Amino acid sequence: MQFKYCSECGEKLILKEAGDDGFVPFCNSCNKYYFDVFPSCVIVLVANEFDEIVLLRQFYLSDKYHTFVAGYMCAGENAETAAKREVKEEIGLDIESLDFAGTYWFEQKGLLMLGFIARVKKSDFVLSKEVDSAKWAKVDEVPALIFPKSSENAAYYIYEKFVESNLSK
Ligand SMILES: [Zn+2]
Structure with missing residues (x-):
């Protein structure tokens, strides 16, 4: 989101050059730049010791496709703390290891997504109210779901990273 008004005094912002960052919205009264802000999300592929992957159904997101924990x-x-927290909140599992899996810009919602691949021990899920159902899927089943x-x-790219890292094991 690009700011148009100062959040402190309400004045309309002007564009002012800010070094290498080029022209940035600026409040003359408060002498303050307003750089773009956007939400950051984590998205986590959760796999168990049998290389099965957690797929969630969240009907508020899609009635057709499954998603990863996010x-x-x-x-x-x-971001690592957020990834562990989300996995615990959404499916009730504790992460044993966590690997970074890239960042992704989601234009549709103006979000920065930080990808991770997490390993957990296979066990029963304790689902959050946000999650309608969850299941363990075999690696080959995932692309169709x-x-x-x-x-x-982002989910698809993280999935491809998981497959690559498994092949090189
Ligand atoms: Zn101001």
Whole structure:
């Protein structure tokens, strides 16, 4: 989101050059730049020791496709903490290891998505109210069940990273 008004005094912002960042909205009264802000989300592929992957049904997102664990980061936490927290909140499992799996810009919602691959021990889920159901899927089943591959679909890229890292084991 690009700011148009100062959030402190309400004045309309002007564009002012800010070094290498080029022209940035600026409040003359408060002498303050307003750089773009956007929410950050984590998206986590959760796999167990049998290389099965957690797929969630969340009807508020899609009645057709499954998704991975995902959620907004909170101010003050780092992405790893957010990933562990979301996995615990959404499916009730504790992460044994966590690997970074790239960042992805989701244009449709103006979100930065931070991808992870998490390993857990296979066990029963304790689902959050946000999750309608969850299941363990075999690696080969996943592409047909998640949103199709597109430049916007972080889940698909993280899935491909998981397959690659498994092949090189
Ligand atoms: Zn101001």
